[in-house]
Amino acid sequence: MNHDVRAVIFDAVGTLIHPAEPPARTYAAVAARHGIALDEAEIARRFRAAFRAEEERDRAAGWVTSEEREVERWRSIVTASLGDERCFPELWKHFAQPGAWTVDRDAATVFDALRDRGLVLGLASNFDQRLLRIVDSFQELTPLKRHVVVSSQVRYRKPSGYFFSEIVGILNGMMPECAVYVGDDLENDYRGACAMGMRAILLDPHGLHPEVDRIGILKELTGRFNSW
Ligand SMILES: [Mg+2]
Structure with a gap:
C-alpha cells in the first residue's frame, strides 16, 4: 500500500493566521x-x-x-x-x-513549494464561519480554498474524531495516513489528527514538545519534502 503524503491540511489561528x-x-x-x-x-x-x-x-x-x-x-x-x-x-x-489578522509571512512560499510537489492543500479550523470571509480576503490563502472544514459547519470541533473524519471525507477517498495535519495545539491538532490515523506535525515555536514531530516555524515544512 502506498502511504506517500498527498495532502497537507492546516490549522488556521496560531498556525497560518495570527491576531494583528x-x-x-x-x-x-x-x-x-x-x-x-x-x-x-x-x-x-x-x-x-x-x-x-x-x-x-x-x-x-x-x-x-x-x-x-x-x-x-x-x-x-x-x-x-x-x-x-x-x-x-x-x-x-x-x-x-x-x-484584525495577519497571515504568516512564509505561508505563500510554503504553499507554492507544497503545490510544486503535487500536494493537495486545505484548511481545517475550530474558528466559526467568520473564518470564510477572512480566508477570502487574503490572496495568500487562496490555494487552501478548495478544501476547507470549519467546525461550526460540521457540528464537531477538534479534537473530535468526527471533525477529522470530515477532513478525510473531503479528500476524495484518500487514506488518512496520506494526509498531514499541521497545527499549533498539541491536543486539538496533533493528537486529534494522529488518533484519526492522519500524520501530524506540531508547529511548536517555543520548543515545548520535543517528544512529537514538530517544526519551529512554518517555513521548516519545506524541509520535509524529501522524507515524503
Ligand atoms: Mg491553532
Missing part, C-alpha cells in the same frame, strides 16, 4: 471605551482561564459545536475577561474583520 495585535490589547481598548480600566496582563490571565473553562465545557459535551455555541463561547470568554458582557458585540465584530 495581542488580543488582550484589543480587549483593553474596547473595555476602555465602556469605562472599564483593566491592564493587559490581567485581561490575558482572565482570558486564558476562561478559554480553558470553555474547552472543558466542550469536552464534557463531546466536542459538539455550532454557530450558536461559538457565539456563546466567545460571549462567555469576553464577559469573564472584562467583567462586562456589553463589550462582546464589538469584539465579535472586530475579529470578523480581515484587518
Whole structure:
C-alpha cells in the first residue's frame, strides 16, 4: 500500500493566521471605551482561564459545536475577561474583520513549494464561519480554498474524531495516513489528527514538545519534502 503524503491540511489561528495585535490589547481598548480600566496582563490571565473553562465545557459535551455555541463561547470568554458582557458585540465584530489578522509571512512560499510537489492543500479550523470571509480576503490563502472544514459547519470541533473524519471525507477517498495535519495545539491538532490515523506535525515555536514531530516555524515544512 502506498502511504506517500498527498495532502497537507492546516490549522488556521496560531498556525497560518495570527491576531494583528495581542488580543488582550484589543480587549483593553474596547473595555476602555465602556469605562472599564483593566491592564493587559490581567485581561490575558482572565482570558486564558476562561478559554480553558470553555474547552472543558466542550469536552464534557463531546466536542459538539455550532454557530450558536461559538457565539456563546466567545460571549462567555469576553464577559469573564472584562467583567462586562456589553463589550462582546464589538469584539465579535472586530475579529470578523480581515484587518484584525495577519497571515504568516512564509505561508505563500510554503504553499507554492507544497503545490510544486503535487500536494493537495486545505484548511481545517475550530474558528466559526467568520473564518470564510477572512480566508477570502487574503490572496495568500487562496490555494487552501478548495478544501476547507470549519467546525461550526460540521457540528464537531477538534479534537473530535468526527471533525477529522470530515477532513478525510473531503479528500476524495484518500487514506488518512496520506494526509498531514499541521497545527499549533498539541491536543486539538496533533493528537486529534494522529488518533484519526492522519500524520501530524506540531508547529511548536517555543520548543515545548520535543517528544512529537514538530517544526519551529512554518517555513521548516519545506524541509520535509524529501522524507515524503
Ligand atoms: Mg491553532
